[in-house]
Amino acid sequence: MQSYLQYKRLGRAVKEQLERDKEKALARTISATIEIPRPLSAAHIAPPSDSDEEEEGVTQYTNINRPRFSLTQTPTRDEKNNDHLNPLRSAWTRYSQRTALGYALDGIHPRERTTQEGKGSKIFLVGWESAEDPLDPHNYSKATRMSTTFIVGLIAFVVGAASSIDVAILPQASADFGVSDVVESMATGLYLAGFAFGAVFAGPFSETFGRNAIYIVTMVLYMIFIMASGLAPNIGAQLTFRFIAGFFGSTPLTCAGGSISDLWNQLEKTYAFALYAIAGFGGPVLGPVIGSYVGNGNIGSWRWTEYLTLIMSGLVLGLVILFQIETYPPLLLKWKAEHLRRLTGDDRFCAEIEITSMTLWVRLNMSMKRPFLMMGEPIIILMALYLTVLYIVLFTFLDGYTYIFQETYGISQGLTNIVFVGIFVGIAMSAFLVPFVLRKTKQEFAKNDLERGNRIHPEIRLWYGMLGGSFAIPASLLWMGWTDYASVSIWSPIMASVLFGYGLICIFMSAYMYIIDAYEIYAASALTFTTFTRYLVAGGMTIVGIPFYKNVGTHWTLTIMACISALLVPIPFVLFKWGHRIRERSKYAVA
Numbered sequence: 001m002q003s004y005l006q007y008k009r010l011g012r013a014v015k016e017q018l019e020r021d022k023e024k025a026l027a028r029t030i031s032a033t034i035e036i037p038r039p040l041s042a043a044h045i046a047p048p049s050d051s052d053e054e055e056e057g058v059t060q061y062t063n064i065n066r067p068r069f070s071l072t073q074t075p076t077r078d079e080k081n082n083d084h085l086n087p088l089r090s091a092w093t094r095y096s097q098r099t100a101l102g103y104a105l106d107g108i109h110p111r112e113r114t115t116q117e118g119k120g121s122k123i124f125l126v127g128w129e130s131a132e133d134p135l136d137p138h139n140y141s142k143a144t145r146m147s148t149t150f151i152v153g154l155i156a157f158v159v160g161a162a163s164s165i166d167v168a169i170l171p172q173a174s175a176d177f178g179v180s181d182v183v184e185s186m187a188t189g190l191y192l193a194g195f196a197f198g199a200v201f202a203g204p205f206s207e208t209f210g211r212n213a214i215y216i217v218t219m220v221l222y223m224i225f226i227m228a229s230g231l232a233p234n235i236g237a238q239l240t241f242r243f244i245a246g247f248f249g250s251t252p253l254t255c256a257g258g259s260i261s262d263l264w265n266q267l268e269k270t271y272a273f274a275l276y277a278i279a280g281f282g283g284p285v286l287g288p289v290i291g292s293y294v295g296n297g298n299i300g301s302w303r304w305t306e307y308l309t310l311i312m313s314g315l316v317l318g319l320v321i322l323f324q325i326e327t328y329p330p331l332l333l334k335w336k337a338e339h340l341r342r343l344t345g346d347d348r349f350c351a352e353i354e355i356t357s358m359t360l361w362v363r364l365n366m367s368m369k370r371p372f373l374m375m376g377e378p379i380i381i382l383m384a385l386y387l388t389v390l391y392i393v394l395f396t397f398l399d400g401y402t403y404i405f406q407e408t409y410g411i412s413q414g415l416t417n418i419v420f421v422g423i424f425v426g427i428a429m430s431a432f433l434v435p436f437v438l439r440k441t442k443q444e445f446a447k448n449d450l451e452r453g454n455r456i457h458p459e460i461r462l463w464y465g466m467l468g469g470s471f472a473i474p475a476s477l478l479w480m481g482w483t484d485y486a487s488v489s490i491w492s493p494i495m496a497s498v499l500f501g502y503g504l505i506c507i508f509m510s511a512y513m514y515i516i517d518a519y520e521i522y523a524a525s526a527l528t529f530t531t532f533t534r535y536l537v538a539g540g541m542t543i544v545g546i547p548f549y550k551n552v553g554t555h556w557t558l559t560i561m562a563c564i565s566a567l568l569v570p571i572p573f574v575l576f577k578w579g580h581r582i583r584e585r586s587k588y589a590v591a
Contacts, residue, residue, distance in 0.1 A: 003210075003212045003213075003325070003326045006325055006326055006332075007335050010135060010332065010335050010336055010339060011335075011339045013134075013135055014336055014339040014340055014343065015339070015343060017105065017106070017129065018105070018340075018343055018344070021104050021105050021106065022104075105124075105340075106129040106130060107126070107127045107128050107129040107130065107133065108124045108125070108126060108127070108349070109124070109125040109127055110122055110123070110124050110125070111123060111125055122348065123348050123349075123350050123355065124340075124346070124348050124349045124350065125350060125351075125352065126333050126336050126337040126340060126349055126350065126351045127333065128333075135332065135336070136329065137262045137263050137325075137327045137329060137332070138262075138263065138264070138265060140263065140325075144325065145263045145264065145272070146272075146275070147323065148259070148263060148324060148325055148327065149259070149260060149263060149264075149272055149275055149276055150275060150276075150279065151316075151319055151320060151323065151324050152215075152252060152256050152259050152260070152276060152324075153256075153275060153276040153277075153278075153279030153280050154279060154316045154319065155215060155219065155251070155252040155256075155316055155320065156252040156253065156256060156276070156279065156280030156283060157279050157280060157282050157283040157286075157316075158283060158309065158312045158313045158316050159222065159249035159250075159251075159252060159253075159283065159313075160280060160281070160282070160283020160284045160287065161283040161284070161286060161287035161290060161309060161312065162191065162226060162245065162246075162249060162283075162287065162309045162313075163188060163191050163192060163195070163246070163249075163283070163284055163287065163395075164188065164283075164284045164285070164287030164288055164395070164398050165287035165288065165290055165291040165305045165306075165308070165309055166184075166187045166188055166191075166242075166291070166305055166306075167185075167188060167287070167288050167291075167398040167399065167417070168287070168288045168290075168291030168292050168294060168305060168413075168414075168417045169291060169294055169296070169302035169305050170184055170185060170399075171296075171413070172296060172301070172302040173187070173238075173302045176301075176302065177234060177235040177238070179235050181546055182543060182546050182547065183235065184235070185399060185542055185543050185545070185546060186239055186543055187229075187238055187239060187242045188242075188395070188398060188539075188542050189539040189540060189542040189543045190239050190242050190243040190246065190539065191242045191243065191245060191246035191249075191539070192246060192395065192535045192536070192538055192539030192542065193243060193246065193535065193536055193539040193540075194242070194243040194244060194245065194246020194247035194248075194249070194250065195246045195247075195249065195250040195253060195531070195535040195539075196250075196531065196532045196533075196535035196536035196539065197247055197250075197532070197536075198246065198247035198248060198249070198250030198251070198254075199250045199253060199254045199528055199531040199532055199535070200368055200371070200528060200532060201364065202214065202218070202250055202251045202253075202254035202255055203254050203255065203258070203363075203524045203528060204363035204364045204366070206251075206254075206255045206258060206328065207258075207328070207330075207363060207524075208363060209331075210326050210328045210331040211255055211258065211259050211262070211326060211327055211328050212320070212324055212325075212326045214251055214255060215251060215252070215255070215320055215324065216317070216320055216321060218248045218249070218251040219248075219249075219251070219313065219316075219317050219320065220317070221248040222245050222248035222249040222251075222313065223310055223313050223314065223317070225241045225242075225244045225245035225248065226241075226245045226306055226309050226310050226313065227306065227307075227310050228241040228245075229241035229242050229245060229306050230303045230304075230305075230306030230307050230310070231303070250531075250535075252280070253280075253531055254524075254527070254528065254531060256276055256280070257512065257516060257523070257524075257527055258328070258524065259327050260272055260273055260276055261516065262327035262328060262329060263327055266441075266445075266456055266517070267438075267441055267442065267445055269513065269516075270434065270437055270438045270441045270513075271434045271438055273509060273512065273513055274430065274431065274434050274509060277505060277508060277509050277512070278427055278428060278430065278431065278505065281424075281427050281504070281505055281508065282424055282427065284394065284395070285394075285420050285421075285423040285424045285427065285501065286420065286421070286424055287420075288398065288401075288417035288418075288420045289417055289418050289420050289421055290305075290308060290312075291304075291305040291308065291417065292413075292414040292415075292416075292417035292418050293414040294308065296412075296413055296414060330351065330352060330353040331353065333351040333352065333353070334351040334353050334354055336351065337349045337350055337351040337354065366525075370522070370525040371525045371526070371528040371529035371532065372529065374522065374525055374526055374529060374588055375529055377526070377586055377588060377589070378582050378586075379514070379515070379518055379575065379579065379582055379583070379586070379589065380515070380526050380529060380530065382571050382574075382575065383511040383514070383515060383530060383571075384529060384530040384533045384534065385568065386507060386511060386568050386571055387507070387508065387511055387530055387533075387534045388533055388534040388537050388538065389561075389564055389565055389568060390473065390504055390507060390508070390534075390565070391534045391535070391537070391538035392537065392538050392541045392561070393473075393477065393500075393561050393565070394423075394504065394538070395538045395539075395541065395542045395545070396541055396542060396544075396545035396548065396549070396561075397420075397423075398542065398545070399542065399545035399546045399549060400545055400549045400554065400557065400558075401416050401417070401419060401420070402416060402549075403549040403550065403553075403554050404480065404484055404493060404549075404554050404558075405419050405490065405493070408484055408485070408486055408554070409486060409490045410486075411490070419494060419497070420497075422494045422495070422497035422498045422501065423497050423498070423500060423501035423504070424501060425498050425501060426497070426498040426499060426500060426501025426502035426503075426504070426505070427501040427502070427504065427505040429498070429501075429502050430464070430469075430502055430505045430506055430509070433463075433464060433467055433506070436463075436467070437463045437464060437467075440460060440463055441456065441460055444456045444457065444460045456517070457579075457580060458514050458517035458518040458579065458583070458590070459514070459575060459576045459579045459580065461509075461510055461513035461514040461517055462510050462514055462572045462573075462575055462576045462579075463510070464506040464507075464509045464510040464513075465506055465507050465509075465510035465511070465571075465572035466510075466572045466573060466576060467506065468502070468503070468506070469502065469503045469505075469506025469507050469510065469572070470503065470506075470507060470568070470569040470570075470571065470572050470573075471503070471569060472499050472500065472502050472503025472506070473500065473503040473504070473507070473562075473565040473568075473569075474562040474563070474565045474566035474569065475499060475503075475562075476496045476497070476498075476499035476500035476503060477496075477500065477558045477559070477561050477562035477565065478558070478559065478562045479492070479493075479495075479496035479499065480492075480493045480496035480497065480500070480558055481554060481555045481556075481557070481558030481559050481562065482555060482559075483496070484554050484555065484558075507572075510572055511530070512527070514575070514579075515527055515530065517590075518579070518583060518589045518590060519588055519589055519590070520590055522588045522589075525588075526588075
């Protein structure tokens with residue numbers, strides 16, 4: 001709905017620009033003409049070339065006193081009757097006027113075609129009128145950009161909640177299908193594996209068809225398979241449908257970074273990305289809370305976890321259809337070029353996305369190769385490793401909370417799932433860091449004087465991780481592991497989970513924003529690799545989580561994970577100190 005309205009608004013804006021700039025085009029046409037001083041010869045009345053262009057340095061002969069250019073006027077009756085008397089004026093003036101319009105319009109960049117861009121010598125490359133063009137997503141009102149970012153965060157919330165909500169009914173579903181809890185935990189593991197494989201395909205499709213089309217189509221398909229998993233007659237069908245649902249649900253995890261970059265500049269991303277991340281991370285940690293009393297309370301069977309997910313997803317899909325605007329600039333410029341061709345009748349108006357040789361299949365091929373070509377990048381290796389460890393801890397918590405809280409403190413299954421709220425509280429607490437990090441980023445902007453074209457150092461994005469985020473992970477795991485005794489208040493491990501949530505979101509925001517700024521045009525490939533790695537490994541470890549907690553025990557399980565995460569604590573500080581040197585030696589990173 002909003003995309004259609006946006007297309008119509010863009011058409012009206014283009015028409016208004018043509019009306020504003022037609023006088024400039026007319027002046028350009030008149031200033032390029034002179035009075036014909038001699039009778040016309042056959043050589044002079046040759047028709048223009050198919051390219052519809054004036055060669056540089058060649059003077060056109062026409063009647064300066066009778067300009068014929070107008071977007072609305074048509075030739076008079078006398079002009080039509082006399083056109084045969086001066087065929088040169090009749091033909092050449094018509095073409096030169098269209099060419100003059102291409103040169104006169106603000107934001108249109110005439111240039112020669114390359115050999116790969118088809119026939120014709122020149123094209124009018126369509127861009128924004130100016131840096132303040134209201135059609136540019138960066139110039140939308142702050143309220144519009146905030147609401148759009150929040151909707152993207154809601155998409156991430158519902159698909160994230162679907163990844164963990166099944167843990168809330170693990171005993172009921174396994175009993176219904178007659179399988180063990182380990183087998184039923186594969187419903188979560190395969191959903192995460194679907195995330196991993198879907199991330200490879202989501203980016204190229206969004207860069208071909210735009211963000212909104214991919215959000216809507218993939219959410220519809222995701223909802224179909226969520227419903228199918230709720231209706232599954234056996235464990236095989238459930239696991240298959242969960243994997244496919246995860247595959248289509250991966251879209252916001254891959255495309256969200258692009259949507260945010262479409263809307264916010266480098267400074268604004270400091271708080272805009274935090275808005276998305278807090279909402280998006282709320283899904284996996286609140287999924288068990290949403291399903292806490294399904295199947296073992298008064299809310300039907302275990303299948304209602306899938307139905308609740310379907311209902312939430314339907315509500316979010318409604319918001320996307322009704323209120324989500326298209327943000328992908330190349331697609332918006334393509335729409336603008338379409339309107340210009342229709343209104344002027346000149347096919348030389350083109351957007352970059354229309355003339356590039358980067359087809360969908362080329363993008364898919366690149367998206368499946370380049371992420372793994374970049375796996376040798378030190379920055380990507382370190383960040384992928386860090387995020388993978390954190391996701392292993394987070395998603396094994398889905399199984400481990402039963403042993404940490406339910407068996408230790410004797411609380412109910414429903415209340416155990418509600419305890420996940422503690423992690424979300426910690427995630428939300430990261431919002432208090434935004435003013436400080438924003439101030440540091442502004443100082444970096446002033447230091448590098450971005451108005452003169454300089455860039456900020458990507459290492460400024462590591463402040464979230466350095467402000468206690470990296471230390472919070474091992475500290476919270478040790479705290480939780482060695483106060484998890486019936487003789488110690490249950491609030492002690494709950495408070496440890498709050499600290500874990502704080503560290504989790506800080507590292508995530510640092511890693512994502514650092515990769516985006518460090519790799520820029522290759523950021524999508526870098527993020528695809530980190531997404532693929534962490535979800536595939538976390539999905540596998542989810543299945544291992546139950547026997548690990550059961551056989552090793554909560555104390556040593558959490559201690560082992562704390563020791564592994566402690567080895568990663570220096571990463572933000574090392575990259576902050578020497579990251580610029582690593583980027584200088586990189587084939588893909590900005591130097």
